[in-house]
Amino acid sequence: MRTVGVEEELLLVHPDSGEPMSQSAALLDRAALDDPGQAVFQKELFGQMLELATSPQRHMADLGAEIARCRKEAARLAGEIGCAVAALATCPLPVTPALSAHERYRWMAGRFGSATLDQFVCGCHVHVSVESDEEGVAVLDRLRPWLPVLRALSANSPFWQGRDTGYASFRSRLWSRGPSAGPTELFGSAAAYRRRVADMVASGVILDAGMVYFDARLAVHYPTVEIRVSDVCLRADTTVLIATLARALVETAARDWRAGLPPLDHSVSMLRLASWQAARSGLEQELLDPVAVRPRPAAEVVGALLAYTADALAGSGDTSGVEEAVAQLLSRGTGAGEQRALLERTGSLREVVVDCVRRTQG
Template sequence: MTATVDSSHPVPFDAVCPLVGVEEEYLVVDPATRAVAPRAAEVLERAAAELGEQVSTEITKFQVEAKTSPCVRVSELEEQLLRMRAAMARAAREEGLAVVASGTPVLGEIVPPPITDHPRYGVGIDTYRALHDEQSICAGHVHVHLPDRERAVLVSNHLRPWLPALIALTANSPFWAGRDTGYASWRTLSWAKWPVAGPPPYFASLAEFDELIGTLTEAGVLVDPGTIFWDVRPSARLPTLEVRVTDVPATAGESALLAAVVRALVLVSLERVEGGDPGPRLSAELLRAAYWQAARDGLDGYAIDPVTGRRTPAADLGTALLRHIGPALEQTGDLETVTARLERLRVTGTGAARQRAAHDRRGRLADVVDHLVERLMERDEPEV
């Protein structure tokens, strides 16, 4: 989300249909070699002429970031995503480059990556060192307007059981620098190495959250609030709850689907918080296992329910999710669209499955990159 919703210009909270926005990270690639190219600065300079503050640098010179404005309707958000992706693609093309929406680079020499020149990144390298070697990864972040930080922390307790499902549904990073990792979301596994990453802990209150952040900061684990990399967090700069668990979705339509689902999850969770439900205290081991299973298989095979530990067909995750958030989707007007798109995703497979299908047709990783370039601005993935 851009700074159009910030603490200096507060917007009243809408408990029926809160504002939602998306941040997406993309990789810059050379269309001839299909390898990632360290030329983000040139792409951003051109894109900024059209998108202004909606575009920004990322930690490596392989990556660019773009942000929507906050929206009430997901249809409006999707149109913004399509325009944003189109503008980024044009800017890249004018530099003889391309951009792709993939959680990890398919091809290229990426370890160690070229780091963007910025004082903050220098401090981060001093602190985290070789963890930056695998930072050429791209996520999708959804911001839901929730200015009450106490409620935002309590809502995160209710979101935790659904984070593995979001990983599975949006998995879009099977390849890593020239090899098939065997995982649907390798980005999830790569990101998990960081000291304050993965699912957030259970917090009984905002005071407990703030106390832990203070302790981690004093211990030198955090560089600043921006290095709280948990998959759900109250935003450090916006009056939002930020859900940042997924790979960057393959298409604009899937990114809009993710935003609708996350907002509905927040609304269901907020209702339970208001009713005095503290949320489930999950086993850390089960939640970790559920993350791993979702990252490995996406919508193929089985998923692990982090509440019960039972195995369930991963293809049924969409049905379970709809059952949980259906009333909230009706409230926001998104039920019909989300139902249809979750079914479409079940038929076409995840972004990771489609990347592999592109590879398997001729056994060429270059075809995967071409597939990603072609799909960047699509509303939905064509049925296969």
């Protein structure tokens, strides 16, 4: 089976007020004291954020256990310096992001101006192993129509700067303001993909290949396809669901490529509409059908994703787990729905953040 690894970005907040705290450097120093060679926790663009990364796993139960351990360890380290971690894709409270000290981040702030502040958002990136760049690009070409469904399932960012945005995933709308973010056209081959990335870097608009922020891309440092559309998920079990579906999509796309089946030739403009619709409504209303690109109830579109990946899910032994997780998510609602329900109950965005600290750890 293909291996899967996950990167999650978390907010660092005050445990009582929910206010973001610029404490990532202190937390990383504390982590290095415990384990000088640790590679689980990393600095992010802003000091109020922390990234965690799992090791590659073949079995979803192992991945779920590692995500839970990483979140628990992040919470312990945060507690030792007087803060807490929250798996929120945007900060519900008003905040002025504090840029982390790093030459790369200073370059971004100078190049992209105030749009850099819009990247104070937390995503979940899923890495799925591929056998070669050629297979990886074939997968990228065939994943495109299905990525908005993952966005809808992971939606966890309804609030921004103290207000309800009307979106389930406002993070994705903020992220899309970057010059290289979003869906891509068909590449056709690894050589064509490499030429496109080289041309983008040569334009001078971005610094290097690491700033090619496609919705899905070949990872810069690993032999993986990196799927980047998802919000960080409030609950760890949703992260596992997203990772499981991502692997099934990669495997299905690779099988289609080997069988000589062409990718769907949707235009980027239509893919942007599908992405916008997923960000707007999450699972609450309609999504655009990945094949027909026409409105369809969200539950039916999720069912179409399960049908499309059925053979891959069966092959990895994940069918029953995914079906159960999807049913639970459709019943419980996304992280965005949970946040809005918390606000309705408490009347306080601060209480929303504080409660989400608890939900982050299960």
